Structure formats: structure tokens, C-alpha cells
Amino acid sequence: MKLFWTPASPFTRKVVVAARELGLWDEIEIAPTVWPLDWGYATVAFTEGLAEANPIARIPTLITDDGVAIGDSTLICQHLNENAKGISLIPNGHEKWRMWSLYAIADGLLEAQILMRAEMLRLEDIRSEGFLDKQRDRIARCFDHIEERANELEGPLDLAQITVGIACGYQDWRDWLDDFRPGHERLAQWYAAFAGRPAMRNTEPKETPAG
């Protein structure tokens, strides 16, 4: 398998953490991508092979061993999960939809963080404060919701927990995002332990090379 990657992308980190937890990391060849800083609002020069594999030209994009390009982190995680032996990050039965329901909140939170990142890359005098506030409000509602469901973070490891952990990590990394901890004590306590997992420690976010 080949993964178009950068260490700054939380969607890509989700895939990498899942691959590490599933014991599949050694089977993935990394294709590092570079992103000029105007990627948030302009078409940029893409890393060789990315747009050819996936016309959406976003990361993560995984090329499977069968040569199929999958350009979405949720689908990539499902593909990896299917290929893992003796371990699953997707529970069965009723638990499955409970897990996907929490996952969707955490994934929407990641999306709001990345929409803000793209807007923050614009010059200050043309940024939309209204747009940034809208995403901030969404992020706050999502953290409130996750706090209410913090007991769901305590079960066997699943994709929802990984996505929540990555959302917390991104929130800490970008200084223009608020500390998620005030008012979310159970989540804060859970994240303090979760961030210590080797898969999380080995994938801490770093800036993407601009090319």
C-alpha cells in the first residue's frame, strides 16, 4: 500500500494511527506531500502522482495493494480494518452504529478545524471572521457533545476514540484554537492518557514542507 501523507494533516494522522494500532504500519509505503501555503484558497502545484491518483487532490489518499486509489480517511480506515488480522477498530451490532455516530461528530470537528486552517492562511484583512466564528461555535458544540459521551471513550479501542484523540491533538497544536479542556474535564482526563499511546506519540503533528 502507498499513502500520500503529511505530518500536519489530522485526517492523515487518523489513518496512520489506525494503521499502527492495527499492526499494518510496516505494510504502508509513505509518499510525503508538499503544500505551498496558499493551498487553502488556490490551486497549487500538487505532489507528483497525487492528482493523478485522486482528482480531489487531497490527503490522505491510499493506493491499495490491488492498485485502487481511496481518497477519504474514513474509507481508508475501513479498508485497513478489513485487512487487519485478529483486531478490529469497528465494533459489531448496535455498538457499531453507536461508534459511527460518535465518529461522525469527531470527524466533523476535524473538518471545522481544517476549514479554519484554510481561512487562517488568507491575509488577515480578507479573512472572514464570521466564517471563523461559525467553525469555532461548531467545534465548541462538538466538544460539549463528546464530553457528554465521555463514557464511550472508555471501551475497547475504536475509530471514534482515535478521531476524538486526533481532534484534541490538533486543537492543542494550533495556537489560534482554544484549549478544549475547560468545561470538558472527563475528556481532558481521557486525552491525557490516550495521548501517551505509542501510535499517538509517534504521529505528533508537524508543519508540512511548503515545497
Ligand SMILES: N[C@@H](CCC(=O)N[C@@H](CS)C(=O)NCC(=O)O)C(=O)O
Ligand atoms: N474528508 C476527507 C478530508 C481530507 C482533507 O480535507 N484533507 C486536507 C488535509 S487535512 C487536504 O488535503 N487539503 C488540501 C486541499 O483541500 O486542497 C478525508 O476524510 O480524508
